[in-house]
Amino acid sequence: MLRSSLFASAALFALSPSAAPAAFLNYNEVSNGDLSSNPLVPTLLSVEVGSNFIEGSVDYRDRDYFTLTLPVGAHLTAIILRASSGSEATFLSFQSGSTFTELPGGADLRNLLGYASFFHSDIGTDLLQTLGSASDAIGFKDSPAGEMFTFWVDQSNPGGANYKFEFIIASDIPTPGTFAILAAAVAIALPRNRRATPKPLP
Numbered sequence: 001m002l003r004s005s006l007f008a009s010a011a012l013f014a015l016s017p018s019a020a021p022a023a024f025l026n027y028n029e030v031s032n033g034d035l036s037s038n039p040l041v042p043t044l045l046s047v048e049v050g051s052n053f054i055e056g057s058v059d060y061r062d063r064d065y066f067t068l069t070l071p072v073g074a075h076l077t078a079i080i081l082r083a084s085s086g087s088e089a090t091f092l093s094f095q096s097g098s099t100f101t102e103l104p105g106g107a108d109l110r111n112l113l114g115y116a117s118f119f120h121s122d123i124g125t126d127l128l129q130t131l132g133s134a135s136d137a138i139g140f141k142d143s144p145a146g147e148m149f150t151f152w153v154d155q156s157n158p159g160g161a162n163y164k165f166e167f168i169i170a171s172d173i174p175t176p177g178t179f180a181i182l183a184a185a186v187a188i189a190l191p192r193n194r195r196a197t198p199k200p201l202p
């Protein structure tokens with residue numbers, strides 16, 4: 001037990017330098033300004049490897065469009081819903097590139113990478129996997145290919161809705177810190193495997 005704790009501590013120590021990005025995105029409409037309502041001129045934002053947050057609100061007069069640019073050699077690996085309010089489900093969709101070409105009311109699903117509706121009961125879930133498996137959309141498995149994506153958040157109810165997303169970005173290239181974590185994980189797992197291996201009969 002002590003041995004496992006020591007290795008876990010070592011893993012956390014190894015994790016800290018690489019898991020703390022210099023300037024991750026933490027965008028809040030209240031303090032950073034309303035996100036664009038123009039699909040052809042979305043708010044341009046950059047995300048870093050690790051967790052990035054966008055918090056905003058939408059209603060029938062205010063749609064939100066934003067473009068996320070990923071670092072080179074990184075991919076979008078999850079969109080965790082961290083907050084959601086409103087009396088009706090909120091709509092989320094995205095496309096590759098720096099604009100959103102499908103207009104509300106006439107969106108051709110075949111031109112969307114994916115789409116999803118979410119509610120407060122979905123808080124804590126990964127919306128990326130729902131987006132990737134949406135019927136008639138382009139879709140993807142695990143992570144969408146590309147380094148620039150434009151998102152559309154929509155809520156037609158007059159009461160509106162608040163939302164908060166955690167965009168998790170992973171690097172395609174393992175860092176030295178990642179190797180240290182893997183080594184620590186193997187060290188933790190090995191004694192268990194040894195115990196689980198049946199002894200040969202004499």
Ligand SMILES: [Ca+2]
Nearest residue numbers: 035056057064
């Ligand atoms: Ca807004």
